[in-house]
Every structure is written in C-alpha cells, then in structure tokens.
Amino acid sequence: MAEPTFRPVRRIVTGHNEVGRSVVLTDAPSPHKMSLAGVSNFGVTDIWKTESAPASNEGDIDPCSLPIVLAPPKSGTVFRVVEFPPDKEYIGKWKREAAFASMGDSGAEALEEDASRHEMMHTTESVDYAFVIEGEIWAVLDEDEVCMKAGDVLVQRGTSHAWSNRSDKPARVGFVLIDAHPLRR
Numbered sequence: 591m592a593e594p595t596f597r598p599v600r601r602i603v604t605g606h607n608e609v610g611r612s613v614v615l616t617d618a619p620s621p622h623k624m625s626l627a628g629v630s631n632f633g634v635t636d637i638w639k640t641e642s643a644p645a646s647n648e649g650d651i652d653p654c655s656l657p658i659v660l661a662p663p664k665s666g667t668v669f670r671v672v673e674f675p676p677d678k679e680y681i682g683k684w685k686r687e688a689a690f691a692s693m694g695d696s697g698a699e700a701l702e703e704d705a706s707r708h709e710m711m712h713t714t715e716s717v718d719y720a721f722v723i724e725g726e727i728w729a730v731l732d733e734d735e736v737c738m739k740a741g742d743v744l745v746q747r748g749t750s751h752a753w754s755n756r757s758d759k760p761a762r763v764g765f766v767l768i769d770a771h772p773l774r775r
Contacts, residue, residue, distance in 0.1 A: 596633030596673040622654040627689030633673040661696030674755040708752035718746040725761030728754040
C-alpha cells in the first residue's frame with residue numbers, strides 16, 4: 591500500500607467529562623485513513639461511524655478503529671472525507687478492482703462490471719449526502735452527469751455512480767453514508 595500523500599483531516603470529537611460537562615475529547619488529524627490501490631494522493635479518511643439509529647452518545651470509544659470499508663454499518667452511518675486526485679493521474683493506470691476490494695466486501699461488491707462510462711462506476715446500498723469542500727468534481731450517473739463545486743451538495747440514492755475529477759487540482763468531498771434497504775433492479 592502506498593504511503594498517503596493526501597492532506598490530513600482535522601477531527602474534533604466532543605464528549606462529557608466525569609461530572610457530565612461537555613468537553614473536547616480529541617483534536618487531531620483523524621488516524622483512520624487509507625490510500626486507494628497504490629494511488630498515494632487518492633485518500634479516504636473516516637471521521638465517525640454509528641451502528642444504529644438512534645445513535646448512542648455514551649462512552650468515549652472511537653468507532654472508526656476497525657478497517658475502512660465502503661458501506662456504512664448495517665442500520666448505521668459513516669462520515670468520511672475523500673480527496674480525489676485529478677483523473678488523469680490515475681485513470682487507466684490503477685487496478686480498479688483492487689481499489690474497491692481494499693475497502694472490504696462492500697467495496698468489492700459495489701463495483702460495476704461496465705466501466706465504459708467511468709472506471710469508478712459503483713453502486714452502494716445507502717443514501718449518501720455528498721458535499722464539495724474544495725475544488726470541483728463531476729457526479730457521473732448511468733445517463734447524466736453534473737459538475738459540483740465547493741458548497742454544492744448531492745443526495746445519492748442507491749444509484750450507479752462515479753466521481754470524476756476533470757480538473758488539475760485535488761477535490762475534497764465530504765460524504766455521509768446512511769445504510770438503506772436494497773433496491774430491486
């Protein structure tokens with residue numbers, strides 16, 4: 591696995607002290623990060639996960655200590671930031687199957703066989719809230735695509751999709767993935 595060269599994401603987590611007062615538990619770069627398939631500047635950083643809804647705010651155990659996987663936990667959520675390098679830096683040069691498989695079974699199973707639209711085409715059984723933090727990125731669907739810039743948001747509802755950075759600069763996108771019922775296709 592390539593040594594990550596993408597920027598760290600500062601993660602501030604609040605909680606409660608022994609007398610129930612609100613405090614900052616951690617304030618440091620999230621240690622839960624990985625590069626995808628040998629592309630050192632293609633970075634995934636997990637910020638937080640929940641295992642159920644409603645979620646528990648008890649305790650101070652870091653729920654992201656398990657390996658990073660694509661899908662949220664069953665009945666849960668995952669909040670992550672992805673730094674996408676420009677497509678021209680990796681498309682056609684990486685092993686897309688290895689990239690998705692590096693994110694567990696949910697990643698390997700998400701990959702669409704037909705990569706003619708884009709090498710990253712995949713489907714997840716989740717509702718995803720995507721928000722562009724920096725740069726621009728194209729949301730590519732089976733029949734449509736839309737350019738998103740900093741401040742834009744997209745609700746992805748279990749559709750086949752890819753993210754395409756057609757610019758010369760990295761794009762940082764925040765994602766909240768919420769487990770959803772599978773669609774009948």
